[in-house]
Amino acid sequence: xxxxxxxxxxxxxxxxxxxxxxxxxxRSACGACQARQACGMAETQEKIIVVPTSDAAxxxxxxxxxxxxxxxxxxxxxxxAYGGALVVLLAALVVSIVVLGAGDGVGLVAALGSVAVxxxxxxxxxxxxxxxxxFTITKI
Numbered sequence: 743x744x745x746x747x748x749x750x751x752x753x754x755x756x757x758x759x760x761x762x763x764x765x766x767x768x769r770s771a772c773g774a775c776q777a778r779q780a781c782g783m784a785e786t787q788e789k790i791i792v793v794p795t796s797d798a799a800x801x802x803x804x805x806x807x808x809x810x811x812x813x814x815x816x817x818x819x820x821x822x823a824y825g826g827a828l829v830v831l832l833a834a835l836v837v838s839i840v841v842l843g844a845g846d847g848v849g850l851v852a853a854l855g856s857v858a859v860x861x862x863x864x865x866x867x868x869x870x871x872x873x874x875x876x877f878t879i880t881k882i
Contacts, residue, residue, distance in 0.1 A: 749810040754801050761794045762801045764809050793877040806882040815875040830860040
């Protein structure tokens, strides 16, 4: 495994002419623990990732594959999803309460509304953002 790439094993769910749908299971840190069955704290979640590729015809449903993404792209995704939302929340809260002199309740509504608008904008621009996060797929 290359140190610049994050890889997950997955199973091909379906194949389209321009992409492969891969099911991966993400686990929390305790998901790999041997005692996870006893403590009940293990978190696992299945996700379907669409990997655009011109070689989609080479893959078959049920086939084991490795899906990879550059660590830099992963950091960008985390910053957009969490860092950007935090900055928008704090900025809206400070502006509404400190600058505009609104009450705490109004500041809270303004901050949460601003985060909702931020996520709406991310969703609207998702196609542009997708081009910065490139997935790779290889057979195992």
